[in-house]
Amino acid sequence: MAIVAGESSAGAVQERRPPEGGRRDRLRLRRGDGPRRVPWVWILPGLVVAVAIQFYPVLSGSYYAFTSWSGIGPSHWVGLKNFSAIFSNSQALGPLVHTLELGFAFVIIANVLGLALAVGLGNALRTRNFLRALFFAPVVLTPLATSYIWAYIFQYTGPLNNVLSALGLGSLQQAWLGSPTWALWTILVVLVWQNAGLSMVIYLAGLQAIPSELDEAAAVDGASAAYRFRRVTLPMLMPAILINLTLTMIYALRVFDQILALTNGGPFGASDTLATAVWKQTFVNDNYGYGAALALLLTVMVLLIAAAQWGLVGWFNRRASA
Amino acid sequence: MxxxxxxxxxxxxxxxxxxxxxxxxxxxxxxxxxxxxxxxxxxxxxxxxxxxxxxxxxxxxxxxxxxxxxxxxxxxxxxxxxxxxxxxxxxxxxxxxxxxxxxxxxxxxxxxxxxxxxxxxxxxxxxxxxxxxxxxxxxxxxxxxxxxxxxxxTPYGYIYNVADFKKWGVKPPTNLSQALKVCAAAKAHGGIGFAIAGAVPANTGVYAMEFAQADVYAKQPNWDTLRRHGKVKFATSKGWAQALNDFVKMNSAGCFEPGASGAGFDQLTQLLGSQQAGAVASPTFSIPTVESAAHLTLNVFGGFGSAGEGGALGNxxxxxxxxxxxxxxxxxxxxxxxxxxxxxxxxxxxxxxxPSFNQIKKGTIPAKLGISGIAKTLKQQTLAGSISWPPADWPNQAVYAALGTGVQGLMTGQTTVSAVLKSMDAAW
Amino acid sequence: MSYYRYTPRTLLRELVMVLIGLAWMVPIFLLLNVSIKPGGFEVYGSPFAVTSKPTLSNYSTAWQGSAVGSLGHGFVNSAIITSISVALLIAIGSLTAYTIARRGGRASRLLTGLFTFGLALPVQLGTIPLFAEMRKLGLVGTYSGMVIIYVGLLMPLTIFLYMGFLRSLPLDYEQAARVDGASPLRIFFRVVFPLLRPATGTVAILCGLIIWNDFFTPLIFLGGNSHATLPVVIYGFVAGLGTEWNIIFAAVAISVAPLVIFFIFAQRQLIRGYSGGIKA
CATH class of the missing domain: 3.40.190.10 (Periplasmic binding protein-like II)
Known part of the structure; x- marks a missing residue:
């Protein structure tokens, strides 16, 4: 039986599952194995290194969000002024909207495409191993290298426009990375191309965990393929969906080196996201305090959306098992 | 390259x-x-x-x-x-x-x-x-x-392809209307008057500064000092509005390459090196490399605006x-x-x-640096103490960044001249 | 096994997938195609036309490296840092996650929450304090410093991935071992860790890729050329040569090749490993 990764954060998912023997045993074991229990001291190395390298530096760095620090020299406490500046400044709204647009579009497309590829490349295909490697290849490419390839493709004199004019669609030619309308979506294309393979592999593993007898039984009962997918495959796939949603969402909201390399957030901010705005404010514009406040805001957003995702998956699961 | x-x-x-x-x-x-x-x-x-x-x-x-x-x-x-x-x-x-x-x-x-x-x-x-x-x-x-x-x-100016200008029958422009004629002549010969890396604020910023040199600093060399004391503002400066409007005129006259708003530095090299583009606003240190890589002869002319010549920038x-x-x-x-x-x-x-300081002062700038076109102005301005690169003395990088991205927005029509100037005041 | 029967519809599906796969490879084709073009302005010629004068000289130029360092040097640096960091992440992360998962109770829930929170933290805000900390410890400019940083930064992700898997791991084996009188340490190494293999595969790939491709951290903590990692060397080509896409792309091809070869050979394990806790 397939069970969830990341279910840690979505206990509800499992709560509603029909109790199984294994689970009862586990509970009993946890309560009652006395002196032979796993010693707490085992968590020390992991906890210490995470606190020393991540939690402590980030927390002490977060202090700057409440200062007017330029990024160098002494800093002055300003309380919540940076946060109120963010919310009162309509310019900060652009990156926020772009982050959400890019984030949602990426999560949906990467997952739908990843799932479609995984289903399409099921066990029956003779070329499946080759094709899987092919779709996975962009995942291992350095993000910067990916950006260079695509920057070349999207150049005004580049391959994409060449193809368009060869197809007689010359009127569609444009400066993709320099277009206020298209810049953000060219970035989306690059992100999807690079990451759909990762989603695919996680879905593949999830699909392989589904016992084929289940699907066959439903087929024998005369259920349509669409019905089987919705009522059998999808609910069984929830764990993989949850991992994928979490990983793609965190990735999409925080990605910035590809954006900097492709458009630098331009033209005129048309593809600036919160992550690129944080980079620019902290390291380019001498507004470290403001940038730090933006970064904290982004963190809150990531946590809220993650919680919403986990809640949604839990709700879906309960409905499916009802 | x-x-x-x-x-x-x-x-x-x-x-x-x-x-x-x-x-x-x-x-x-x-x-x-x-x-x-x-x-x-x-x-x-x-x-x-x-x-x-x-x-x-x-x-x-x-x-x-x-x-x-x-x-x-x-x-x-x-x-x-x-x-x-x-x-x-x-x-x-x-x-x-x-x-x-x-x-x-x-x-x-x-x-x-x-x-x-x-x-x-x-x-x-x-x-x-x-x-x-x-x-x-x-x-x-x-x-x-x-x-x-x-x-x-480091001098700044317009690097231009001497052969292209000859072929097009034009001379280095000394004001905006001459520059627009360069663009028209280039087009008539299937070329591009000026190449710009529209996606790179550092390059769009140089263009803006060349116009500002002609429209603002040539007339009022102490403009930045006044700005520091709060006596003038970008948003209310006629010269600065003129400078950005001059740029807009260049842009709408089709002086720049198609797809300019998405172009990076590599397109500049490509356009200049393949002799398609006549000129590029840039610091001049790239001249020897481009010349030897693309086998052409480059030279430099100074800034211009609707008000006339601007001279050289540098520091x-x-x-x-x-x-x-x-x-x-x-x-x-x-x-x-x-x-x-x-x-x-x-x-x-x-x-x-x-060049080194002594070479400028003595007028002995080596020919291979390819900046003979502005050597005289450079010397005069240097001796008169009137050469500078104003963004260096601005209080932070955000002001020049606002100018660079603002010019980008002007190219795509996402913003207006007065909004760009206001954002520069805000960053100051 | 009607499930796997090869029907005409399967053939159709196969053809469609192959077509999509080919389209997916267009950027890679362009990369390879440009990487064998001689220099100069042919690079800007038709991107799809295969050059009449293919050359491998770009590869040897790329191999010699950029101003930042040689590709081979970058390789060695990246390989050392990545492999040691991943090994430590697996060792420490699995043990930590195992303890949290098996102890249960409020403390366990708190720790789970803490590490999950760590997934979302804005790491960049910690850069300056972290640099100061590492400098005081004398770890700036050292491989061990880099390894410690990566282990700390990726610990939350590692634990997130292990935790999910552990929750679904049946306790029967552990219980049996316990009945036999095995110590917790022995149980972990002999029983649990081997069972965690799929999660370990996930951690190795995800964390390995993040470290292998990281660019900013090594610049700050290792300095520029003397310890340049692979991405730093590759970036050196762009900063330096600007337009010589043929050489940049040759460098990219060289840097990616070992990973793609690794994936082709390790594919079956990886796809199983990628299950990230989904167990058949």
Missing amino acids: TSWVRPGRTLAVAAVASASLVVGVGASAAKSKSSSNVHGSITVDALASSGNNLTPLQMEANAFMRRYKGLTVKVEGIPDQNYNAVLRTQLQGGGGPDVYLGSAGTGDNAAILTFAKAHLAADLSSQPWATKIAPNASGYYIGKKLYGLPMDF FSNAIAMNPHAKNAPLAEKFLAFLASGEGQHIYAAADGD
Whole structure:
């Protein structure tokens, strides 16, 4: 039986599952194995290194969000002024909207495409191993290298426009990375191309965990393929969906080196996201305090959306098992 | 082939107009110093930006180590897009190199005076070579204290393809209407008047500054001083509005390449190198590299606007500073003294494709630098103390960034001239 | 096994997938195609036309490296840092996750929450304090410093991935071992860790890729050229040569090749490993 990764954060998912023997045993074991229990001291190395390298530096760095620090020299406490500046400044709204647009579009497309590829490349295909490697290849490419390839493709004199004019669609030619309308979506294309393979592999593993007898039984009962997918495959796939949603969402909201390399957030901010705005404010514009406040805001957003995702998956699961 | 602009220098510096740069002092001064306490090694942070070529500071380090056996100068080349962030983080975190490449003034993330105010650049006033730098040179001094060693001089202007202009039957323009004629002539011959890297604020910013030089600074050289005192503003300056409107006119007249708003630096090289584009606004140090790579002859003309000629822009953008927490201060000082010497100054300027101060002043700029077109103006302005790169003296990098991205927005129609100028005031 | 029967519809599906796969490879084709073009302005010629004068000289130029360092040097640096960091992440992360998962109770829930929170933290805000900390410890400019940083930064992700898997791991084996009188340490190494293999595969790939491709951290903590990692060397080509896409792309091809070869050979394990806790 397939069970969830990341279910840690979505206990509800499992709560509603029909109790199984294994689970009862586990509970009993946890309560009652006395002196032979796993010693707490085992968590020390992991906890210490995470606190020393991540939690402590980030927390002490977060202090700057409440200062007017330029990024160098002494800093002055300003309380919540940076946060109120963010919310009162309509310019900060652009990156926020772009982050959400890019984030949602990426999560949906990467997952739908990843799932479609995984289903399409099921066990029956003779070329499946080759094709899987092919779709996975962009995942291992350095993000910067990916950006260079695509920057070349999207150049005004580049391959994409060449193809368009060869197809007689010359009127569609444009400066993709320099277009206020298209810049953000060219970035989306690059992100999807690079990451759909990762989603695919996680879905593949999830699909392989589904016992084929289940699907066959439903087929024998005369259920349509669409019905089987919705009522059998999808609910069984929830764990993989949850991992994928979490990983793609965190990735999409925080990605910035590809954006900097492709458009630098331009033209005129048309593809600036919160992550690129944080980079620019902290390291380019001498507004470290403001940038730090933006970064904290982004963190809150990531946590809220993650919680919403986990809640949604839990709700879906309960409905499916009802 | 070449990088058109390096952050450390794009937003560079101020007029060291009256600075009389040293020739030949440092090395002897360094020798006279007891060398018994100078030993070991230092690290130097520098840009890694010349492809397979050695960076100027690496060449300096090699020459230094050849001269002084047993001493080690380790140059860390850091890619330019991250240079400022890396340097800042290291210095702010209490570490960093012993000596580093910064830019003069305050208008850049690696500006030495900004570091100096944060006590991250050492006071160099008592160095043996320091007295050779005039006490009023802006961009290097706070009060009477000196915080950097100027290296080569970086002129800005329009780099143009001499053969193209000849073929099109045009001359370097001295005002906007002539420039528009250049564009029309280029089009008639299937070429492009001007190439612009619209996706790179550092390049769009140079265009804006060329117009500002003609429309603002040529008439009011002290405009920035007035701005610092709050007597004028970008948003209410007729000259600045004129400058950006001139740019808009160039843009709507089709002076730039198709798809310009998405173009990067590499397209500049491509368009100029393949003889499609006639001119590019840029610092001039890229000329020798492009010339030799593409086998053409380039020259430079100065800024223009609807008001007429603007002359040249330029500064000593490359400033070498010393970390006040240097682990090996004696060796760092010895290396600085070498850089200040005639040999050191010559190595740097030659490696960078820039003239040295003496060459400008004496009118002996080497022909291979390809800047004969502005040599005379350069000399006049330098002697009159009226040459500068204004963004270097602006209070932070955000102002120039607002200008650069603003120009981008003007190209795509996302913003207006007055909104760009307002955002510059806000960043100030 | 009607499930796997090869029907005409399967053939159709196969053809469609192959077509999509080919389209997916267009950027890679362009990369390879440009990487064998001689320099100069032919690089800007038709991107799809295969050059009449293919050359491998770009590869040897790329191999010699950029101003920042040689590719081979970058390789060695990246390989050392990545392999040691991943090994430590697996060792420490699995043990930590195992303890949290098996102890249960409020403390366990708190720790789970803490590490999950760590997934979302804005790491960049910690850069300056972290640099100061590492400098005081004398770890700046050292491989061990880099390894410690990566282990700390990726610990939350590692634990997130292990935790999910552990929750679904049946306790029967552990229980049996316990009945036999095995110590917790022995149980972990002999029983649990081997069972965690799929999660370990996930951690190795995800964390390995993040470290292998990281660009900013090594610049700050290792300095520029002397310890340049692979991405730093590759970036050196761009900063330096600007337009010489043929050499940049050759460098990219060289840097990616070992990873793609690794994936082709390790594919079956990886796809199983990628299950990230989904167990058949």
